[in-house]
Amino acid sequence: MSIPSNGQNKDEVSFQYNPFGPAFDYAVDAAQRSLLFWDVMRQRGNQYRAHVAKTAPHVLSYTPEILIDGRTLERPVNYALVRIVPPEGVKVDQTRRPFVVVDPRAGHGPGIGGFKADSEIGVALRAGHPCYFIGFLPDPAPGQTIEDIARAEAVFLEKVIALHPDADAKPCVVGNCQAGWAVMMLAALRPELFGSIIIAGSPLSYWAGVHGKYPMRYSGGLLGGSWLTALTSDLGQGKFDGAWLVQNFENQNPANTYWTKQYNLYSKIDTEAPRYLGFEEWWGGHVNLNAEEIQFIVDELFIGNNLAAGRIKTSDGFTIDLRDIRSPIVVFCSRGDNITPPQQALDWILDLYDDVDDIRSHGQTIVYTIHEDIGHLGIFVSAGVARKEHGEFAGNIDLIDALPPGLYEAIFEPKTNETAGVNLVDGDWIMRCEARTLDDIRALGGNDAADDRRFAAAARVSEINLALYRTFVQPWVRELLPNGFGEWLSKLHPLRLQYELLSDANPMMAPIADLATQAAEERRPIPSDNPFLALEQTMSRQIVAGLDAWQGWVEAVSEATFLSVYGSPVLQAAAGIDPADETAQRRAGKTGLHRRMLQSRKAELKGRIDEGGLRECLARGLLYVSMARGGADERGFAAIRRLRRVEDGMPQMSLGEFKSLIRDQFLMLLIDEEATLAAIPKLLPADPDLRRKGLAALETIVKARGELPEEATQRWQEITRLFQLNGDPSTKPTKPPEQAKAPHVKVVRR
Structure with missing residues (x-):
């Protein structure tokens, strides 16, 4: 090796003349990263122990x-x-x-x-x-x-x-x-x-879901229903360990669970530790549920799908x-x-x-x-x-x-x-x-209807299996377990053990802190173009690809199994599911009470079409024009606040009053658009200045998003025509009168 010259530093010469330089540099960097990585794992374990020791642990930053x-x-x-x-x-x-x-x-x-x-x-x-x-x-x-x-x-x-x-x-x-x-x-x-x-x-x-993606919804059926939930609660002696729920989440993404999360920390060990530890404090803070709580969640929601169907009743x-x-x-x-x-x-x-x-x-x-x-x-x-x-x-x-x-x-x-x-x-x-x-x-x-029948069959099988477990197994489980068994089972959960074993509670972790401190003091990160670092990253991508492929295979098998088993006409018949039922098993029922209340509400609103003043007219104009755009945005609402202050001498509307105004006028337009618009001229104040002021405020609102599209422009012209009073030129539309009097535009429902 020659002496550095021509302004080259020592590292550049080493890389230029020593073919083993990149390998040596990578080995040093990898060793240092490894020590620092395991020290973060040690900190994570200590953090976990301190967190669970609190009476009311939380991760709020406020x-x-x-x-x-x-x-x-x-x-x-x-x-x-x-x-x-x-x-x-x-x-x-x-x-x-x-x-x-x-x-x-x-x-x-x-x-x-x-x-x-x-x-x-x-x-x-x-x-x-x-x-x-x-x-x-x-x-x-x-x-x-x-x-x-x-x-x-x-x-x-x-x-x-x-x-x-x-x-x-x-x-x-x-x-x-x-x-x-x-x-x-x-x-x-x-x-x-x-x-x-x-x-x-x-x-x-x-x-709900689609075939070929995110098969977690099949889990209840593949496990035979909620009997396993009841067993887990019984083994916990009345408590369900939340660590099992967390493990279910982790199983949905094995590549991240078993590799990516750790490798991301290892590869960015100089900067990633604070973010990693902050998240792990929450992720590892497992909590418990009562057996009654988790059984309700699994039976009524996850497997039964009874919430949206309106089949859950209070005590x-x-x-x-x-x-x-x-x-x-x-x-x-x-x-x-x-x-x-x-x-x-x-x-x-x-x-x-x-x-x-x-x-x-x-x-x-x-x-x-x-x-x-x-x-x-x-x-x-x-x-x-x-x-x-x-x-x-x-x-x-x-x-x-x-x-x-x-x-x-x-x-x-x-x-x-x-x-x-x-x-x-x-x-x-x-x-x-x-x-x-x-x-x-x-x-x-x-x-589709066939999928819903499969899930309905799975829900029925779950009910049967749960009843069998409660009748023949549950009494024996509860009787044979010694006191304190549930607490020890919780401590031995794999997710908890990974924190405990990598903390200072494990004597084998004692040297890690000192070695990591020394590694940090002598830290020699390698440049991004090191060929061995590129090889490491390639291997990481291959590991992720392999785990993703395994996950894809498991998910495909799980879905095919669920669809085949619970799609069986024999099983569905045994579970009491009618194979000819094309009505969605999960649809919520309807009552005549709502229909009667709706008719009463419609009659009440129709009776109020000819009531109101400038505010009601402005709301009708705003909604009528906005219907052509099919929505609203924050610019229009920022401008709309002016509508709440447009009438001199009147108190400003509260947000609740404004909301009621908009809803009532919108429903009137839906019920009888022609009559609702036709009532505008007789509801407007006689003072042309108030009309002019109101129309100007309304124009600011409807054009807050920019120029109006064609249909909205036609609607705006109709509103300006309705706001005219005794030929006042200041309230006439800017378009020729014949264009302003275009045929009435019906509501567009998108």
């Missing part, structure tokens, strides 16, 4: 202030309501609706909704909303049930409402994953407690019907979610309603958005998702609340300097809600 401890209620539960103390520099407006985030209790501990600054709680605080959080303790209260939890959460919401008597609306409640269906159940039981609902990654139609005989919900519902799901694919998140709409008019007849507003690729956990923990989707929901919740009844899809577009009405937009995105029909949901794919 300061919580306990308001109600659910253990003190008449029916004690292990849930609690806390107020989120706004961080320094964050101002909240006590007149704005509060946000209440409910975390999922699906094996993990609470806090994921406020895991970091860019989170559901974080974006709501930055939007100026007071924030509350509903979390839980690791162990359930003795005897608590899902119904007890729902009633406790009702008490929590009553407390939040009482704390904000001047708020412009009832709370917006955010339910993540498992908490989503729990929130929906409560909203059906107590609709008066909710201002709006956001359910993120929440499965509501458990049988006092009340049937839970999601059509009783009166708050706008926002559904956030993703095509990349293998736990709750879009069909499971959205097909409950098909289970409940015949068409969009049926949704409207129930006074319901449903807004959904589908992310293209984010995974299940990313819906709750991704900073990018929090800043975009959750940030837009929090910033535009008033817009969602004021939408006329119907089905909408939320679309997000980046804001640019060329965006029309850019001064009306806060943040980096523009949210618009476009009208949709049930055919848009069906286009995502889903079950």
